[in-house]
Amino acid sequence: MSNNPNQVDLETLRHSCAHLMAQAVQELFPGTQVTIGPVIEDGFYYDFSRDKAFVPEDLEKIEKRMKEIAAKDLEIVHTEISRDEAIKKFTDMGEKFKVEIIDSVEEPISVYSQGDWSDLCRGPHVRSTKQIKAFKLLHTSSAYWRGDERNPVLQRIYGTAWNTEKELRVHLKRLEEAKKRDHRKLGKELDLFSVSEEIGPGLILWHPKGARIRHLMEDFWKKEHFKNGYEMVISPHTAKIDLWKTSGHTEFYKENMFSNMDIEGKEYVMKPMNCPFHIQIYKSKLRSYRDLPIRFAELGTVYRYERSGVLHGLLRVRGFTQDDAHLFCRPSQIEEEITKVLDLIVYILQSFGFFEYKIYLSTKPDKYVGADEDWESATKALENALNNKKLDFEVDPGEGVFYGPKIDIKIKDSLNRYWQVSTVQVDFNLPERFNISYIEEDGQRHQPIMLHRALMGSLERFFGCLIEHYAGAFPLWLAPVQIILCTITDNHAEYAEKLAQRFEESDIRVEKDLRNEKIGFKIREAQLQKIPYMIVLGDKEVESQTLGVRKRRSKETRTLDFETFLNELKSGIDSRLIESDD
RNA sequence: GCCAGCGUAGCUCAGGGGUAGAGCAACUGAUUCGUAAUCAGUAGGUCGGCGGUUCAAUUCCGCCCGCUGGCUCCA
Numbered sequence A: 001m002s003n004n005p006n007q008v009d010l011e012t013l014r015h016s017c018a019h020l021m022a023q024a025v026q027e028l029f030p031g032t033q034v035t036i037g038p039v040i041e042d043g044f045y046y047d048f049s050r051d052k053a054f055v056p057e058d059l060e061k062i063e064k065r066m067k068e069i070a071a072k073d074l075e076i077v078h079t080e081i082s083r084d085e086a087i088k089k090f091t092d093m094g095e096k097f098k099v100e101i102i103d104s105v106e107e108p109i110s111v112y113s114q115g116d117w118s119d120l121c122r123g124p125h126v127r128s129t130k131q132i133k134a135f136k137l138l139h140t141s142s143a144y145w146r147g148d149e150r151n152p153v154l155q156r157i158y159g160t161a162w163n164t165e166k167e168l169r170v171h172l173k174r175l176e177e178a179k180k181r182d183h184r185k186l187g188k189e190l191d192l193f194s195v196s197e198e199i200g201p202g203l204i205l206w207h208p209k210g211a212r213i214r215h216l217m218e219d220f221w222k223k224e225h226f227k228n229g230y231e232m233v234i235s236p237h238t239a240k241i242d243l244w245k246t247s248g249h250t251e252f253y254k255e256n257m258f259s260n261m262d263i264e265g266k267e268y269v270m271k272p273m274n275c276p277f278h279i280q281i282y283k284s285k286l287r288s289y290r291d292l293p294i295r296f297a298e299l300g301t302v303y304r305y306e307r308s309g310v311l312h313g314l315l316r317v318r319g320f321t322q323d324d325a326h327l328f329c330r331p332s333q334i335e336e337e338i339t340k341v342l343d344l345i346v347y348i349l350q351s352f353g354f355f356e357y358k359i360y361l362s363t364k365p366d367k368y369v370g371a372d373e374d375w376e377s378a379t380k381a382l383e384n385a386l387n388n389k390k391l392d393f394e395v396d397p398g399e400g401v402f403y404g405p406k407i408d409i410k411i412k413d414s415l416n417r418y419w420q421v422s423t424v425q426v427d428f429n430l431p432e433r434f435n436i437s438y439i440e441e442d443g444q445r446h447q448p449i450m451l452h453r454a455l456m457g458s459l460e461r462f463f464g465c466l467i468e469h470y471a472g473a474f475p476l477w478l479a480p481v482q483i484i485l486c487t488i489t490d491n492h493a494e495y496a497e498k499l500a501q502r503f504e505e506s507d508i509r510v511e512k513d514l515r516n517e518k519i520g521f522k523i524r525e526a527q528l529q530k531i532p533y534m535i536v537l538g539d540k541e542v543e544s545q546t547l548g549v550r551k552r553r554s555k556e557t558r559t560l561d562f563e564t565f566l567n568e569l570k571s572g573i574d575s576r577l578i579e580s581d582d
Numbered sequence B: 001g002c003c004a005g006c007g008u009a010g011c012u013c014a015g016g017g018g019u020a021g022a023g024c025a026a027c028u029g030a031u032u033c034g035u036a037a038u039c040a041g042u043a044g045g046u047c048g049g050c051g052g053u054u055c056a057a058u059u060c061c062g063c064c065c066g067c068u069g070g071c072u073c074c075a
Helices: A010-028 A056-071 A083-092 A096-104 A165-180 A183-189 A208-227 A241-247 A275-283 A331-351 A372-388 A459-470 A490-505 A519-528 A539-544 A562-574
Strands: A043-049 A076-081 A109-114 A117-120 A134-144 A153-162 A193-195 A204-206 A238-240 A261-263 A266-270 A294-303 A319-329 A357-362 A394-396 A406-412 A418-427 A449-458 A483-487 A510-513 A533-537 A547-551 A557-560
Touching (some): A010 A043, A010 A109, A010 A153, A076 A083, A083 A109, A096 A117, A134 A165, A153 A165, A183 A459, A204 A208, A208 A294, A241 A275, A275 A294, A331 A372, A331 A406, A331 A418, A372 A406, A372 A418, A418 A459, A449 A459, A483 A490, A490 A533, A510 A519, A519 A533, A539 A547, A539 A557, A547 A562, A557 A562
Parallel strands (some): A357 A394, A483 A533
Antiparallel strands (some): A043 A153, A076 A109, A109 A117, A134 A153, A238 A266, A261 A266, A294 A319, A357 A406, A406 A418, A533 A547, A547 A557
16 A cells, blocks of 8 residues: 555555445346456456346446445445355345355455445455545456356456546546557558458458568568578478377367368368478488477468457457477577577567567476476576576466476567567477487487477467557558658659659659649648658759658658668668657 | 347448438549648449348348457467
C-alpha cells in the first residue's frame, strides 16, 4: 500500500471492484451465483453462473448500480469463520460454487462483507466501497467453471479499475489506440493481406504490399543467416505418414495435424513441423565431428489444425511460415551455439525495432525423455549462454517440453504489450527416434545434440506484430512504398516520370500520383497510406530541378536536389532507421 | 470445438413481413489547382448459404458457413 491515503494498491482496488460488481449483479439479477473474480492485468473479471448471458445493456445497468453502491460508502468488513460455519452460510445463500471452493481452502475461512452482501474471499480489500471510483465494465464472455469445457458454462464480465478518473481515461484511450492499430483493420486499410472465406479460415493471402514487406523480411533474414554460418534448405509441404510415425508426431501431435490424404493408396499428411525433413537431410550422408556444427535453416511453411474459435487474423492461423533452423552439434558445442543464436536473435529483433524482451528459461517437466544428466548439462548451457549475453531471464520450472529445455523470448511493442516470437529448444527425442549420428574423434558413432530455433517465430504472426507496433507506419527500409511523387498539374507529369525512373534505378520503391486531383487530396491519401516520404512536384521544382520533400507526420517541407534526397533515403534504408517520431 | 453477439454495395454503416438506402471508393464529365477531402452525373446488391412458416421473407424460425469477444492451447 502507498503512503498516500487516496492511493490504493491497484490489485486490492480491482479486487474490491470485482466484489462491487458481483454485489450489483446479484442485486439486479437475483438467482445469479458467484464463482471466482480475480484481478488480471489492467483490470479484473468475475464469473457468474446464470442461465442467460449478459448483454451490453446489462453492463450499463450493472455499472450504474455499482456507482450507487459505491456512493453508499459501505464499510468492507473482514471476518473469519470455521469451515462448517462457512459451508452452512454459503449453502444457505445458494452459492454452490463457493461451497465447492471452501472444500479446497484452509481454515479459518475468510469472508468479506459490505452492507448486506458478502463473499468468500482471501482479500485484502479497500476499507469502503467509496474508495472505488474510477472503473468501467468492458465486455462479456463465457468461461467454463475451472477452465474445463466439461464443466458448466459461466458468464464472465471483464472490467477495469483505477485510482483516478484520469488514469482510467488514459487506460481507455490506450485500448482505443490498440483498436486503431489492430492489424486486421490496418491490413484492410493498407491493403496488406486478407483471409478469404472461399479459401478457408486461418489461411493468409498476402497482397502485393504485404508480400513486399514479407520479401524484405525474408531477404534480410537469409542474408544474416548466410553470414552466420547457416545453410539454406528447402523441404516439401507434405510427407508420408510413416515419417510422422517415426518422429512421434502422429502420437503426440495428432490433434494439431491436418487429416490424411490418400495418394495412390499411401497416406500423406501436411507438415506441422520442418524438423523431420531437416533430419533426413542430415541423414543423407555420413557426418564427421569435423562437419559439426551443421546449421540447416528454412523459411518452412507448416500447417496446423487449430480449433475454429481460436483463429485470429495473422496472429493465430492454420498455415504459417516459420523462420526455422535446426542445429546439429557435439554436446560440448551447445553453449557456444546457443550464445550465437541469442546474438542473432537480438540483432534481428533490434533491426525490426524491438529492444525490450521478456525471456523465460523452461526446465525439465514431470514427463520427459532423455537422461537426467543430459537435461542438467543442456539447461546449464542455456543458462550460461543467457548470462554470457547479459540477458535477464526468469526460470519457468517444469515448463520445458518433454523432449528438452528451452528459452522463449517475448518482445515488447510500442503499446507495452508482449508477443511471443523467438524460441530456442534442445531436443533429446528426435535424434534418438531417427537414430542420427556422427563419427567422433574416437572413430565411434555418437549421437549429436539437436537444437530447434526460430527468431521471428512465424512470419505471419511477426508481421501482425510489426503492423501493430508501427501502427502501419513502417520504417523506411520496410515500407512497401517508400516515396510517392505528387504532381500539382499535368504539366509536371513528365518530370515525375523521369524522377520515378531514376528512383527505380536506385532501388527505391516509388509510386506516382499523376491524377488530376488537388495536391491536398494527394497528400491526404499518401498520409493515410503512411508513405514515409511525399514528394511534391510543381513549377518551382521543375524549374530548379529539385524536389519538395515532406515526411509523413510532419508538415515541414524541404526543397532538396535529387542526390541529396537520395543520400538521405539510402542512409535511412541501410541503417534500418527507426524514427521515434514515426 | 464451446458460450454469446454479428454477417446489408469494394469499404464504413443505416433500415426493416409488401423484392433496399447513405458516405467514401469505382466509372464518366467538368475543373489544372502548392502540402489531410473540387464539383456534377452514372453504375453498383439473389441483404453470407440452404431449408421452413407466410398470399408475400432480406426482415420471423431452423440448420450450415464465416467473423468478433472470450474459454483451452500455442509460432
